[in-house]
Amino acid sequence: MYDTMKLEICSLIYIIILQCIYFVKRKYNFIESKIYKILLLLTTSLLVSDISAIYFSYKYPENELITSVFIRIYFIMVIIWSLAYLGYVLVSKSKDKNDYDSIIKFILAKKTNLIYVVFSLLTIIGSFFMTYTHDIIPFVLEGEIISYIYIMSTVITMILLLSLVFNKGSMDVEKSFVVLLSILLYFASFILQAIIPSASVISSSLCLVTIFIYFTFENPDLKYIDELDDLRNKAEIANNAKTDFLASVSHEIRTPLNAIIGLSESIPTKDLPKDVAEDIKNINNAGSILLEIVNNILDITKVEEGKMTLNNKPYSLADIISELTSLVNVTISEKPIKFNIETKGNIPTKLIGDEVKVHQVLLNLLSNACKYTKKGTITLNIDSKIIGDKCNLTFKVIDTGIGIKRSDYEKIFQKFERLDQGQKNIEGTGLGLVITKELLNLMGGKITFDSVYQQGTTFTVSFDQEIADRTIITNLQAFEPPKTVLDEHFDGSQYNILLVDDNLLNIKVAEKILKSYNFKITTAKSGLECLNLTKNQKFDLIFLDHMMPEMDGIQTLYNLKSRVVGFTTPVVVLTANAIEGSKEKYLKEGFCDYLSKPISQKELDRILREQLHIE
Numbered sequence: 001m002y003d004t005m006k007l008e009i010c011s012l013i014y015i016i017i018l019q020c021i022y023f024v025k026r027k028y029n030f031i032e033s034k035i036y037k038i039l040l041l042l043t044t045s046l047l048v049s050d051i052s053a054i055y056f057s058y059k060y061p062e063n064e065l066i067t068s069v070f071i072r073i074y075f076i077m078v079i080i081w082s083l084a085y086l087g088y089v090l091v092s093k094s095k096d097k098n099d100y101d102s103i104i105k106f107i108l109a110k111k112t113n114l115i116y117v118v119f120s121l122l123t124i125i126g127s128f129f130m131t132y133t134h135d136i137i138p139f140v141l142e143g144e145i146i147s148y149i150y151i152m153s154t155v156i157t158m159i160l161l162l163s164l165v166f167n168k169g170s171m172d173v174e175k176s177f178v179v180l181l182s183i184l185l186y187f188a189s190f191i192l193q194a195i196i197p198s199a200s201v202i203s204s205s206l207c208l209v210t211i212f213i214y215f216t217f218e219n220p221d222l223k224y225i226d227e228l229d230d231l232r233n234k235a236e237i238a239n240n241a242k243t244d245f246l247a248s249v250s251h252e253i254r255t256p257l258n259a260i261i262g263l264s265e266s267i268p269t270k271d272l273p274k275d276v277a278e279d280i281k282n283i284n285n286a287g288s289i290l291l292e293i294v295n296n297i298l299d300i301t302k303v304e305e306g307k308m309t310l311n312n313k314p315y316s317l318a319d320i321i322s323e324l325t326s327l328v329n330v331t332i333s334e335k336p337i338k339f340n341i342e343t344k345g346n347i348p349t350k351l352i353g354d355e356v357k358v359h360q361v362l363l364n365l366l367s368n369a370c371k372y373t374k375k376g377t378i379t380l381n382i383d384s385k386i387i388g389d390k391c392n393l394t395f396k397v398i399d400t401g402i403g404i405k406r407s408d409y410e411k412i413f414q415k416f417e418r419l420d421q422g423q424k425n426i427e428g429t430g431l432g433l434v435i436t437k438e439l440l441n442l443m444g445g446k447i448t449f450d451s452v453y454q455q456g457t458t459f460t461v462s463f464d465q466e467i468a469d470r471t472i473i474t475n476l477q478a479f480e481p482p483k484t485v486l487d488e489h490f491d492g493s494q495y496n497i498l499l500v501d502d503n504l505l506n507i508k509v510a511e512k513i514l515k516s517y518n519f520k521i522t523t524a525k526s527g528l529e530c531l532n533l534t535k536n537q538k539f540d541l542i543f544l545d546h547m548m549p550e551m552d553g554i555q556t557l558y559n560l561k562s563r564v565v566g567f568t569t570p571v572v573v574l575t576a577n578a579i580e581g582s583k584e585k586y587l588k589e590g591f592c593d594y595l596s597k598p599i600s601q602k603e604l605d606r607i608l609r610e611q612l613h614i615e
């Protein structure tokens with residue numbers, strides 16, 4: 001007797017161990033997994049009823065009632081197991097694994113599934129009345145009920161195969177292949193039983209399918225990996241959506257800001273009443289602060305996405321310091337503050353690094369010192385050590401300002417964190433130091449600070465830069481601040497400039513700024529108009545907006561270049577698209593330079609001088 005049951009007993013032991021592991025492990029509560037739990041319990045009941053039927057028919061051959069109860073339970077279990085298996089495979093193909101409604105809709109969408117469900121339910125009831133006969137040694141079952149089980153398994157296999165071929169659902173190819181194997185395993189067990197009726201393999205084979213499913217899909221660890229992949233994909237999609245959103249918000253905000261800053265800057269205030277001139281200055285200040293906020297938010301997004309990169313090339317630290325000196329002097333002009341620069345060690349004339357980021361780091365620290373100091377001194381201390389090919393730079397920005405309370409120390413580098421220490425009227429976003437720290441991380445540097453509340457603060461940053469020119473700067477302070485654009489406009493009356501933008505206000509702003517050079521300015525409101533104008537007229541420089549309806553700036557540039565062989569007029573993109581990498585993207589498209597809106601007069605001056613070859 002035990003020989004006949006060997007396979008079933010081994011299967012039962014194995015499935016009990018598997019169940020223990022499965023139920024103890026933490027798992028996701030998907031409907032799919034819930035059906036699998038039912039499959040596990042059904043497999044156990046199936047094996048128990050099979051073993052019991054064999055046991056009682058051997059032990060008590062005269063007591064037909066008890067054997068027949070177990071045999072009927074066994075039949076019903078085989079049918080319910082097959083039904084649950086069908087449900088499991090169909091649910092695992094459904095997209096939303098946790099929504100009952102969508103799963104029911106998904107299953108009922110196929111008429112064949114519905115017919116099968118009704119058919120199976122009727123058969124469960126029918127199985128109580130279907131006839132069977134059985135031999136005891138070996139234990140062999142025959143009769144209507146057995147024929148039905150073979151028909152049912154064939155039908156179920158067909159439904160599954162058809163649904164696998166014609167209705168892939170959310171399954172990828174790999175998963176479909178595993179499902180296909182499990183279906184074939186299921187079907188093979190019935191074929192084997194039909195060929196060798198005495199083999200008694202159905203319950204053990206269905207147990208094997210259950211185990212197979214565990215190791216391929218239902219292992220909670222595998223589910224976690226799937227779920228993590230899924231979450232990562234969703235996060236990536238959400239992140240891309242956030243970047244697109246920020247890029248478009250930044251674009252939309254920059255366009256009106258261009259008008260606010262550009263127009264308020266170009267109004268001559270000399271002859272205006274004092275209060276009107278003051279209002280214009282305030283409008284301009286507010287616009288600049290708003291622009292700083294937009295830029296900070298964009299920077300923080302870039303950092304978080306890991307999209308901030310270094311653009312290393314030779315630069316002059318002396319130029320940066322001179323420029324910062326003039327900016328600090330303008331900012332503190334009305335306050336009783338003295339700005340000092342101290343140097344220690346030898347500073348090479350040319351370093352290799354990301355000039356813009358070095359400038360941004362020092363500017364953030366110096367403008368904080370200006371903001372949070374009412375009187376006294378602000379000192380920029382520069383210490384340079386040359387070690388081999390590298391120059392180790394340490395900058396200290398020392399102020400005699402409001403200081404930072406010790407209890408606020410850890411808030412300093414937190415996003416949007418502004419300390420509450422009597423700075424209510426001082427504008428800021430609480431992002432500057434976070435960005436500074438991230439920029440330094442990127443450059444392989446570090447930032448620290450020390451402060452005495454109400455006495456002053458020292459921020460220290462240090463980083464290494466490669467050396468491009470070892471000649472030593474003798475006296476940093478002796479460097480003249482680079483001339484700002486407003487100091488000196490060259491005369492551009494002999495140049496023809498074309499301005500292309502669909503937004504009339506933007507054209508007005510650019511026109512006003514360019515007029516101070518006395519250029520001959522022509523304007524166009526679309527890419528098409530630009531193409532028509534350039535047919536008959538020769539321009540020395542074209543400023544082309546990117547986002548325009550019908551034909552955008554990039555298409556217009558392509559058309560300009562393809563229409564005239566050897567098209568030589570420099571075309572500069574003038575755009576409100578200012579996210580990281582924009583400049584590189586436009587240069588790759590064939591623009592010769594990039595000017596972002598709101599227009600920086602200094603940047604505009606640089607481009608004009610470069611493109612028109614003005615000394």
Ligand code: ADP
Nearest residue numbers: 368369372403418419428429430431432433457
């Ligand atoms: P913001 O200056 O835009 O508020 P920051 O990130 O640059 O943002 O600075 C965060 C906070 O750190 C500031 O709000 C201020 O409270 C404090 N802080 C920064 N620099 C100084 C300084 N030099 N002296 C005193 N407090 C400072």
